[in-house]
């Protein structure tokens with residue numbers, strides 16, 4: 001198929017009258033600019049065409065908890081840890097059917113927000129009482145099945161989760177649904193790999209040791225040797241409590257310990273780099289690894305603020321993820337990242353450079369970091385890359401009279417994701433006129449799942 005755009009953001013910058021031809025393999029076959037006559041031959045004509053980024057971190061099932069965690073717990077402060085207790089209780093009601101229905105809905109919302117692909121950090125493996133399913137990978141298969149329904153480009157990251165802390169305490173309560181050992185994990189990975197292979201060719205499998213809290217160092221040393229070409233994601237330094245726990249057990253901070261122990265390179269994506277020293281930040285910035293940031297969730301959970309200004313100045317790579325999925329909003333994710341820097345530094349336009357506006361810089365970073373973290377050949381309108389594309393609503397009042405990077409700034413800082421009109425994931429035209437093509441059925445499945453889940457609370 002052929003898409004024609006009045007204006008498009010190419011690798012070389014903004015271009016006019018752009019034709020993009022997409023092959024049957026979902027990749028961009030050719031890009032031509034200055035092709036005013038191409039409009040007549042196009043299957044779809046749009047005003048503003050952008051590469052669509054990948055969402056680098058999601059726990060799909062947590063979407064069902066959105067709005068249920070805004071009351072204070074019994075202590076003086078409500079914290080990440082009380083939120084986590086609610087999440088564990090909530091989890092007990094999920095059967096494979098609900099996992100799939102909620103995941104399909106979440107993926108649909110991601111597409112409607114402008115994400116073409118998603119890395120699912122999938123850590124619910126067992127039955128509610130902790131007993132493994134006969135098919136170890138059944139829930140991973142359900143995530144893959146959801147992506148078949150939604151059409152999103154999936155990077156499936158089955159999670160390894162063995163213990164409840166650095167002291168190797170056993171998992172308790174809701175955590176037992178996550179429990180793996182190396183044999184069990186190998187079975188999950190094998191099943192997940194088969195499910196991914198049955199999806200379109202842009203789907204990927206990765207490895208995800210949950211965190212230094214949940215994965216003993218010997219298991220981590222083993223896991224990094226498995227599927228060495230696959231993306232590898234891990235939670236790293238979200239909470240000060242977790243930093244202290246790692247320091248008490250190892251004498252080092254999480255990022256410091258990781259870099260002293262492992263060869264961290266561009267296959268790694270470290271999720272929540274909230275609490276880093278300058279040395280840790282510099283090591284990460286020069287490693288090629290991606291800092292996986294989730295600004296809306298990190299705000300929601302009161303985690304802290306990532307030092308984005310210094311990290312980018314040191315050449316670091318970052319991308320964004322919707323994590324807890326309390327709110328799935330690409331433009332807001334980027335805006336929240338920039339605003340967190342402004343509130344801390346009491347400056348404006350912190351992440352802008354001399355050449356690039358704030359919106360352009362944030363968007364470029366999300367494209368590069370998202371593609372690298374997902375192990376996905378995308379992130380640019382370029383011949384050979386997967387056709388992950390989005391079109392903005394040029395008729396929106398927010399974009400009136402604007403062109404170039406001002407369009408991105410207006411979308412991210414003044415508008416919202418209702419400006420996203422069309423989204424293609426590896427050439428699949430899934431959002432049309434602002435709406436996912438299967439929204440009615442997916443939404444009905446989600447409502448049904450939510451009614452059932454609420455009864456079990």
Ligand code: ZN
Nearest residue numbers: 059121271323
């Ligand atoms: Zn997470």
